[in-house]
Amino acid sequence: MTDVNLVPLLPATQVLLTALVVLLLDLFYQEGEKGLLAWVSLLGLALCAGETLFLWGSQESAFGDAVMLDNFALFFTQIFLGAAALTILSSVHYIRQAEIHEGEFYALVLFATTGMILMAAAKDLIVFFLALETMSIAVYILTGIWRASGRSSEAAMKYFLMGAFATGFLLYGIALIYGATGSTHLNEISNYLIESPEDWPPYLIGGALLLLVGFAFKVGAVPFHFWVPDVYEGAPTPVTGFMSVAVKAAAFAAWARILMHQLAPLDSDWAFPLWVLAIITMTLGNLLAISQASVKRMLAYSSIAHAGYLLVALVVGEEWGGLPLLFYLLTYAFMAFGAFAVITALAETEQSPEDYRDFSGLGFKHPFLGMAMTLFMLSLAGFPPLAGFAGKFYVFRSAVLSGHLALAIIGVLNSLLSVIYYLRVIVAMYMEEGGAEGKSFRQAPYLYIAIGLAALGTLYLGILPARALEWSRVAFLSLD
Amino acid sequence: MTSSMMIFYLLAALLVLSSLMVVFQRNVVHCAMALVAALFLIAILFVTLQAAMVGVLQILVYAGAIMVLFLFVIMLLNPTALEPRRGLSWGFGMLVALLLAGALAALVSHNEAPADPFAATELFGAPESLAKSLFTDFVLPFEIASVLLLIAIVGAVVLAKREHN
Numbered sequence: 001m002t003d004v005n006l007v008p009l010l011p012a013t014q015v016l017l018t019a020l021v022v023l024l025l026d027l028f029y030q031e032g033e034k035g036l037l038a039w040v041s042l043l044g045l046a047l048c049a050g051e052t053l054f055l056w057g058s059q060e061s062a063f064g065d066a067v068m069l070d071n072f073a074l075f076f077t078q079i080f081l082g083a084a085a086l087t088i089l090s091s092v093h094y095i096r097q098a099e100i101h102e103g104e105f106y107a108l109v110l111f112a113t114t115g116m117i118l119m120a121a122a123k124d125l126i127v128f129f130l131a132l133e134t135m136s137i138a139v140y141i142l143t144g145i146w147r148a149s150g151r152s153s154e155a156a157m158k159y160f161l162m163g164a165f166a167t168g169f170l171l172y173g174i175a176l177i178y179g180a181t182g183s184t185h186l187n188e189i190s191n192y193l194i195e196s197p198e199d200w201p202p203y204l205i206g207g208a209l210l211l212l213v214g215f216a217f218k219v220g221a222v223p224f225h226f227w228v229p230d231v232y233e234g235a236p237t238p239v240t241g242f243m244s245v246a247v248k249a250a251a252f253a254a255w256a257r258i259l260m261h262q263l264a265p266l267d268s269d270w271a272f273p274l275w276v277l278a279i280i281t282m283t284l285g286n287l288l289a290i291s292q293a294s295v296k297r298m299l300a301y302s303s304i305a306h307a308g309y310l311l312v313a314l315v316v317g318e319e320w321g322g323l324p325l326l327f328y329l330l331t332y333a334f335m336a337f338g339a340f341a342v343i344t345a346l347a348e349t350e351q352s353p354e355d356y357r358d359f360s361g362l363g364f365k366h367p368f369l370g371m372a373m374t375l376f377m378l379s380l381a382g383f384p385p386l387a388g389f390a391g392k393f394y395v396f397r398s399a400v401l402s403g404h405l406a407l408a409i410i411g412v413l414n415s416l417l418s419v420i421y422y423l424r425v426i427v428a429m430y431m432e433e434g435g436a437e438g439k440s441f442r443q444a445p446y447l448y449i450a451i452g453l454a455a456l457g458t459l460y461l462g463i464l465p466a467r468a469l470e471w472s473r474v475a476f477l478s479l480d
Numbered sequence: 481m482t483s484s485m486m487i488f489y490l491l492a493a494l495l496v497l498s499s500l501m502v503v504f505q506r507n508v509v510h511c512a513m514a515l516v517a518a519l520f521l522i523a524i525l526f527v528t529l530q531a532a533m534v535g536v537l538q539i540l541v542y543a544g545a546i547m548v549l550f551l552f553v554i555m556l557l558n559p560t561a562l563e564p565r566r567g568l569s570w571g572f573g574m575l576v577a578l579l580l581a582g583a584l585a586a587l588v589s590h591n592e593a594p595a596d597p598f599a600a601t602e603l604f605g606a607p608e609s610l611a612k613s614l615f616t617d618f619v620l621p622f623e624i625a626s627v628l629l630l631i632a633i634v635g636a637v638v639l640a641k642r643e644h645n
Contacts, residue, residue: 009620016627023634063620104638111631118624130624134631141635147643156639 005062008069010055011048011077012117015084018044019110026103034102038092038446041106045085045113052077059478065187066124068480075326075475076120076253079333083246084113086450090341091238093444098146098236105145109242112138116250120257125174125184128254132170132218136163139247143235155234162217162227170214176207186262193265205269211259212270218251219307222281229292232300240296241340244303245333252310252329260318260325261479267317274315278407282308282414290421296343296354298421299336302380305418306332312407313395320402322476324394327469331387331461335379338454342373345442345451356428363429368448370429372455379458381422382415387461394469487528495521508554512547519543533607 006013021044022037029036052074061068087109095105115135122128140163144156178184180201181192193200213224220228232240259270285305292298310332313325343354345366363370379386392415399408461468498521501514519542526535614622 064617066620101638104634107634108631108638111627111634114627124621126618126621127624130621130628134624134628137628137635138631141631141639144639147639 005060007055007058008060008062008067008073008121010069011052011074012114012121014048014051015044015081015110015117016114018048019107019114022103022107022110026107029103035092035096037103037106038088041088041110042085044110045081045088049078049081052081059480061123063127064124065185066127067118067121068123069121070480071475071478072253072257073117073121075471076249076329077117079249079330080113080116080120080246083242083249083333083337084109086337086341086453087238087242087246089453090241090344090447090450091236092446093442094236094238094344094447097442099148100145100236105142108138108142108145112142112242113246116246116253119250120253122254122257123186125177125186125189125258128258129171129174132250132254133167135247135250136167136218139239139243142239142242143231145239146236149234149236151234152236155231158227158234159231162231166214166217166224169210169217173207173210173212173214176203176210180204180207186258190262190265193263197265200266205266208259208263208266209270209273212273215251215255215259216277219248219255219310220304221277221307221311222284222304225281225285225304228304229297229300232303233294233297237296237340237344240300241337241344244299244340245337248303248307249329249333252314252325255314256322256325256476257479260314260321264318271315274311275404275407278308278311278315279410280308281305281311282411286414286417286421289418292421293355295356295359295425296340298425299339299343302418302421303336305414306336306380308414309392309395309411312399312404312411315407316398316402316404320398321395322479323469323472324391324398326472326476327465328391328395330468330472331379331391331458334454334457334461335376335386335388338372338451338458339376339380341447341451341454342369342376345369345444345447356424357432359425359428360432361429369451372451373429374426375455375458377422377425379462381419385462387458387465390462390465484528488525491521491525491528495525508559509551512550512554515550516543516547519547533610536607 018041022040025037025040026034055069056071056074058074059068059070088106091105094100095102112135115131115133115138118131119128119135122131140156140160143159144153146152174184177189180203181189183189183192217224232244235243260267282305285301285303285308289298289301289305292301310325310328313321313328315321316324346354346358359373362373375386379388382388382392384390392411396408396411399405399411495518498514498517502511502518505511505514519538523535523538523543526532526538
C-alpha cells in the first residue's frame with residue numbers, strides 16, 4: 001500500500017482548485033464582469049505562495065516517493081507562482097482587447113502552473129512525464145488561444161507538433177531506462193546505478209541520451225531550437241513571457257533533479273554532448289539574435305542564448321553548478337518577463353511585427369516604459385549591478401572553479417556579443433526620433449504594475465543577491 | 481476437435497478473411513469497415529484466451545479511438561476508389577509480407593515443445609489486478625492524467641468552438 005500523505009501535493013492542489021473555481025465562475029459571470037476572474041486567480045496564487053513559505057524547509061514525500069516536497073521543489077514553485085501572477089497581471093488588458101476568452105485563459109495559466117509545480121516535485125518518471133504533458137498541453141492551447149490571429153494559430157500548431165516530437169524522445173528514453181533498471185522511480189534508478197557500476201546495458205546510456213535530447217527540445221537548445229522563434233513570435237505576448245520564464249524554469253528544474261542529480265553516475269556519458277550543446281546554443285543564439293528585425297524575435301533568440309548559459313551550469317555539474325543554475329533561473333525570470341511585458345505594452349496588430357522602429361523615441365514618449373526596458377536590456381546583457389550580471393557571474397565563476405575554463409571564456413565572449421543587439425533597443429528608444437507612424441502604447445495600469453515589479457526584482461537581485469543566493473543554495477542542497 | 485478449437489478456427493478464418501478485405505477492397509470506406517471487423521475479431525480472440533481486459537482495451541482503443549481517427553481522415557480527404565497498385569511500393573509490401581510470413585513459419589515450426597508458459601497468477605491481466613495497481617501504486621499518475629484530459633477538453637472547446645457573433 002502506498003502511504004497517504006497529501007501535504008506534498010498541497011501547492012499543486014491549491015493552484016489546481018483555483019483553476020477549477022475560475023472555470024466554474026466563468027459560467028456565471030457576464031461579459032464585462034470577467035475581470036474579476038483575474039483577481040480570483042491571483043488570490044489563489046497568493047494563498048499558494050503563503051503555503052509555500054509556510055512549508056519551506058519540509059522534506060516530505062508521498063505516494064510511494066512519487067513526489068517529494070523539498071526546498072528544491074518549493075523554490076521552483078515560488079518561481080512558477082510569481083511568473084503566473086505576473087502573467088495574469090500583464091494580460092488583463094491585453095486579452096480583453098484581443099477578445100480572448102478570459103476564464104479559459106486564466107484557468108489554463110493555472111493548469112500549466114499546476115503541471116510545473118508537479119514537474120519540480122516529481123521523483124518518479126511517470127509522474128514527471130504526466131506533469132510535463134499537463135504543462136505542455138496547457139501552454140500549446142495558450143499559444144493558440146488568440147483565435148483572431150493567424151500567427152497565433154500557426155505558432156500553436158508548430159509548438160504542438162514539435163512538442164509531441166520531443167515528448168516521443170522523452171518517453172522512449174524513459175522506457176529504455178525502465179527496461180534497464182526495472183523501475184521508473186528515481187531513487188531506485190540511482191540505487192541501481194550506484195550498486196552495479198559499469199555493469200550497465202548499452203541501452204541505459206541510450207535512454208539517458210534520449211532524455212537529454214527531449215530536455216534540450218523543451219528548453220530550446222540548439223540544434224533543437226527551430227520552434228522557438230516562430231512560437232515565441234506568434235504566441236500572444238503575455239504567453240510568450242510565461243513560456244520563456246516558467247516553462248523554461250520547469251524544464252530546467254526537472255533536468256536538474258533527474259539528470260544532474262539522480263542520474264549523476266551517468267554524467268561521464270553525456271558530459272561531452274552537453275558541453276557541445278552549451279557552446280553552440282550560446283553562440284548560435286547570440287549570432288542569430290543580432291540579425292533579427294523584430295524585437296520579439298530577437299528576444300526569442302536571446303532566450304535560446306540564455307538557455308545556453310544555463311547549460312553551462314549543467315555541464316559544470318552538481319557540486320558547483322547547482323546554486324548558479326537556480327539563481328540564474330530566478331534572475332532570468334524577472335528580466336525576461338519584464339522585457340516581454342514591455343512588448344505587451346506595444347499595441348500590436350495582426351500584420352505588423354514588433355520591430356525596432358516601433359521603439360523609436362519611446363524613452364521620451366513613455367519615460368516609465370523606456371526606463372524599464374533599458375533596465376531589462378542592460379540586465380539581459382549582463383551589466384552590473386543588475387540581476388543578469390549577478391546570475392552570469394555565478395555561472396561563469398562555477399565554470400572556472402570547476403576547471404571548465406574554455407566554457408567560461410566562450411560564455412563571456414558570447415555575453416559581450418549579446419550587448420550589440422540589446423543596446424540596439426536602447427539606441428532606438430533614446431537616440432532615434434519617433435516617427436508619426438510609431439505605434440501607440442497601451443494604457444493598462446496592471447501591466448505597468450507587472451513591469452514595475454519585474455524591474456524591482458531585477459534591481460534587487462542585482463544589488464542585494466545574498467539572500468536569494470542563500471535560498472538557491474539551501475534549495476539545491478535539499479535534493480536527496 | 482474440442483468446441484473451443486472450433487471457435488478458434490472459426491474466428492481465425494473470419495479474421496483472415498476480413499484482413500484480406502482490408503487489403504483488397506477498392507473502396508476506402510469498405511477497407512476501414514473490414515479493419516473494424518478484424519479488430520473486433522482479435523478482441524474476441526483475446527477474450528477466449530482468458531484476457532478479457534486486453535480484449536476490452538482492444539475494442540476501446542483500436543476499434544474505438546483509432547478507427548474514429550481513420551474515418552475522420554477518410555471523410556475529410558474523401559478519396560475516390562483506389563487504383564490497383566503495382567510497382568515499387570507493391571513490391572516492397574510483398575517483400576515485407578513474405579519476410580514476416582517466413583519468420584512466423586520458422587517460429588511455429590521450431591516451437592514443438594511449448595516453452596514454459598509465463599507463470600501467470602489467476603488474476604493476471606484481469607480487470608481486478610489492473611484496477612488494484614491503478615488505484616494504489618499509480619493513483620497519483622491516474623489523477624494527473626485526469627487533470628490532463630480536463631485541460632484537453634477545455635482546450636478543444638476554446639480553440640474549436642464556433643463564435644456566436
